[in-house]
Amino acid sequence: MSPMGWFVSCLLLWLIAFPVYLSKRGELRQAREDEHARQASAAMRKCPFCAEPVRAEAIKCRHCGSALAAGRG
Structure with a gap:
């Protein structure tokens, strides 16, 4: 293949691959954030007195200083 053919091929590959990379990167970031939020909410509970x-x-x-019962949520 000629040098110009390689240039055009690489340019086309870049124009196709880069948007695909950007879209997948966003999906992976969202999946990580969802997993982190789920783990954080599993480690938390609401205070029965102030709901924080x-x-x-x-x-x-x-937040309110109330004593919490162990194992309740």
Whole structure:
């Protein structure tokens, strides 16, 4: 193949591959963010007194100071 043919082929490959890469990168980023949010919400529970999110293993609410029952959510 001539040098001009290689140039055109590489240019076309770049024009096709780069948008595909950008679209897949966004999907992967969204999947990672969804996984992180799901893990964060699983480690949290709502305070029964003020309804603010607190860690599941917390024994005292950091927002209102109320004592939390262990193992309840």
